Amino acid sequence: xxxxxxxxxxxxxxxxxxxxxxxxxxxxxxxxxxxxxxxxxxxxxxxxxxxxxxxxxxxxxxxxxxxxxxxxxxxxxxxxxxxxxxxxxxxxxxxxxxxxxxxxxxxxxxxxxxxxxxxxxxxxxxxxxxx
Amino acid sequence: xxxxxxxxxxxxxxxxxxxxxxxxxxxxxxxxxxxxxxxxxxxxxxxxxxxxxxxxxxxxxxxxxxxxxxxxxxxxxxxxxxxxxxxxxxxxxxxxxxxxxxxxxxxxxxxxxxxxxxxxxxxxxxxxxxxxxxxxxxxxxxxxxxxxxxxxxxxxxxxxxxxxxxxxxxxxxxxxxxxxxxxxxxxxxxxxxxxxxxxxxxxxxxxxxxxxxxxxxxxxxxxxxxxxxxxxxxxxxxxxxxxxxxxxxxxxxxxxxxxxxxxxxxxxxxxxxxxxxxxxxxxxxxxxxxxxxxxxxxxxxxxxxxxxxxxxxxxxxxxxxxxxxxxxxxxxxxxxxxxxxxxxxxxxxxxxxxxxxxxxxxxxxxxxxxxxxxx
Numbered sequence: 402x403x404x405x406x407x408x409x410x411x412x413x414x415x416x417x418x419x420x421x422x423x424x425x426x427x428x429x430x431x432x433x434x435x436x437x438x439x440x441x442x443x444x445x446x447x448x449x450x451x452x453x454x455x456x457x458x459x460x461x462x463x464x465x466x467x468x469x470x471x472x473x474x475x476x477x478x479x480x481x482x483x484x485x486x487x488x489x490x491x492x493x494x495x496x497x498x499x500x501x502x503x504x505x506x507x508x509x510x511x512x513x514x515x516x517x518x519x520x521x522x523x524x525x526x527x528x529x530x531x532x
Numbered sequence: 533x534x535x536x537x538x539x540x541x542x543x544x545x546x547x548x549x550x551x552x553x554x555x556x557x558x559x560x561x562x563x564x565x566x567x568x569x570x571x572x573x574x575x576x577x578x579x580x581x582x583x584x585x586x587x588x589x590x591x592x593x594x595x596x597x598x599x600x601x602x603x604x605x606x607x608x609x610x611x612x613x614x615x616x617x618x619x620x621x622x623x624x625x626x627x628x629x630x631x632x633x634x635x636x637x638x639x640x641x642x643x644x645x646x647x648x649x650x651x652x653x654x655x656x657x658x659x660x661x662x663x664x665x666x667x668x669x670x671x672x673x674x675x676x677x678x679x680x681x682x683x684x685x686x687x688x689x690x691x692x693x694x695x696x697x698x699x700x701x702x703x704x705x706x707x708x709x710x711x712x713x714x715x716x717x718x719x720x721x722x723x724x725x726x727x728x729x730x731x732x733x734x735x736x737x738x739x740x741x742x743x744x745x746x747x748x749x750x751x752x753x754x755x756x757x758x759x760x761x762x763x764x765x766x767x768x769x770x771x772x773x774x775x776x777x778x779x780x781x782x783x784x785x786x787x788x789x790x791x792x793x794x795x796x797x798x799x800x801x802x803x804x805x806x807x808x809x810x811x812x813x814x815x816x817x818x819x820x821x822x823x824x825x826x827x828x829x830x831x832x833x834x835x836x837x838x839x840x841x842x843x844x845x846x847x848x849x850x851x852x853x854x855x856x857x858x859x860x861x862x863x864x865x866x867x868x869x870x871x872x873x874x875x876x877x878x879x880x881x882x883x884x885x886x887x888x889x890x891x892x893x894x895x896x897x898x899x900x901x902x903x904x905x906x907x
Contacts, residue, residue, distance in 0.1 A: 480731050480864050499729050502778035503740065504747055504906040521871075522732050522904055524864040 412466065419462040426455030478524050485520035486510035497522060574700050577707045581691045584710050585684075591717050592684040595677040595724045596621065602673055602728045606666045607659020616658045620651070620674055621681045641833040651675075665730075668757075668779030669903060673727035676862075680720050687713060715859055722863035727780055732865040732904035737854040738806040738827075740865075740873045741880075742774035742898025743907045751907060757781050758788035759907055765881060767890035768801075773897050780903035785828065786837030792895055798845035801892035803838070804852065804883060806876055807899040808869070811855035818868030819855045820875055822883075827851035828899045838897075848887070852879050865904075 433448030480497040484507035491512045507517040565572070596617070603613050625647050628639035655671050656662070662670060687706060694703035706713075726733050732740070749761040753776065760773040771792055775783035793800055807827040811817065826838040826849050842849045854872045884894055 478864070480726075480729075497729070497731060502730060502904045502906045503732060504743060505778070521867075522865065523867040523870040524731075526867060 415462065416466055419459045419466070422455050423459035423463070426452040426459060429455065480522065480524050482507075482519055483521040483523075484508070484517045486513060486515050486517045488515040489513045491517070493517065570700055571698075574694075574698060574703055577703045578691070578695060581687070581694070581703065581707055581710065584714060585688050585691050587714070588680075588684040588687055588717055591721050592677075592680045595680040595721060598724050598728050599670075599673050599677045603659050603670060606662045606670065608661040609658050610660075613658035616654065617674070620654055621678050623651070623678065637833050637836045640831060644831060644833065665777075665779030668781045669727050669730050672780035672901070672903060673724055676720050676724040676727060680717060680724070683713060683717055683720070719859035719862050722859075726862075726864045727903060730778060730780075730904050732870075733862055733901055734856045734860040734865050734869050735808050735862065735900040736865060736902055736905050737808040737856070737869050737872060737876075738898040738900040739774045739777065739902040739905050740870070740898070741806045741876045742772040742896060743777070743902075743905050744873055744877060745770065745772035745880075745896060745898075746774070746907045754788040754791055756784035756787055758783040758785060760788065760792065761907075765884055765894075768884055768888055769891075769893045770884070771893065771895045773895065774905075774907060775900075775902040777902035777905045777907055780901055782830070782899075782901050784834060785897050785899055786834035789838050789895065789897060790841050793841050793845055793847070796893055798847070799893060800845065800847045800895055801888045802884070803842065803847055803849045803895045803897065804880055805838075805849060805897045805899055806852045806880075807854070808856050808861055809853035810861070811857055815855050816868075817856050817860055817866060818872040820872060820879060821853050821855065822879060823851045823853070825849055825851055827853055828897075850883055850887075852876055852883075 429448050430452035433445050433452060436448065437445035482495055482497045482501045484493040484495070485491070489510060489512050491510050493507070493511075501519055501522060503519055503522055505519045507519050509515070510517050600614060600617060603609065603617065607613070625643060628636060628643060630636055651674075652667065652671060655667050655674065659667065659670055687710075690702060690706035693699075694706065723733060725731075745763055746759070746761040749763050751759045751761045754760050754773065757776045758773055759776045760771055763770050763772065773785065773788055773792070775781040775785075789803070805827040807829070809821070809827065811819070826835045826842070828835045828838065838849065841847070854869055854876065856866070856869055860866055860869065880896060888894060
């Protein structure tokens, strides 16, 4: 049985390669513009074409990697337990602990000593734009 | 000789020879794509599916290991539960023959009952120390692992079949739906984690609403893991019912509803069903919608029973749904869904005021998995 998570080495290599292609293409475009200033139009057309293709490929590859990486935080989201006091509405928020469930008694209220209960258990919203 | 660097310092700059080579390469690639285009595409698609199969295999094993670990921790079995667990992951259900549709619902209901009882017994066997609520959670956890196992096997089947036949269309089928399959697999992993720890899931929105109505009231157990209580809202007798929590359970609300209606001699003014329902892309999670009819998913047997009783006694059935995606329904409950419960209660109150009079009996059925939700 495979227990190790799939390796991310290809992902990192892909990022490094895409950034390298992007950097090289931008530099190529810059030198192409310099040759246009010098009046070497043939060289300019050639380098502009090749560098634009390179920039597009690198950007497309980086966008795909970003999409793949963006799903990772969702898997590690925190689940919170909210305990509430019926009498004084005092609220305690903490990490979910095994055995917690909604409407379970959650100890005494720190403010009025009344019995608190778990009013909510929910997954914390990841800090990113909504889908 | 082809100059390696042009005057600008760039490798492979333009020159006459180079132009010829580039033109030749372009013609060659054109011819190559003309004859082998589809084969190249098939290879690329297979590469993508291969990556997905590896990820799914890891996720399947992860879910299985989680189930095994939880069974050992909670159930404290004397023997190694792996062989039994492996057998449960491969369990299947054969739907009744539909050539003669008369009585099909009851046949399916019977098969589902047998399956539920056997599955629960199997879980009790591998987890003898687990209490009722933990058995329910383990049952759901193993079901999530079972679903992961099925997804993995189906994707692998199409991948290997595509590889064997080199058929573009077989591979295309699986490659097209791969993003959705992967999303569902990720949600199932979330569900497995939620069940292993007993956290409420998005599907429990309806159960949460019924639990809020039941809180502090005397409860009684009805058929097949369903609990009911009685409360008063604006002078109306309201009977909320839900699956018995906090273990993972959906119960048999159809049977329970039938019993309540019979107990009241059919004098029910209204049935309100609250459930989580699939939103469309662009809809906001936790938004509510009101409608008519029995809001309950699953294989359809429970909906059939509720509809039958409603028609027999001419009881209007109203539905309030909490919108969420399929992923949110099986993942730990989101804050928006949890907070929607209060809004649902306000809608229920309004419906009761608008559509019934004082002294009437109203049934509020909180549908959904009640994992992590007491009463």
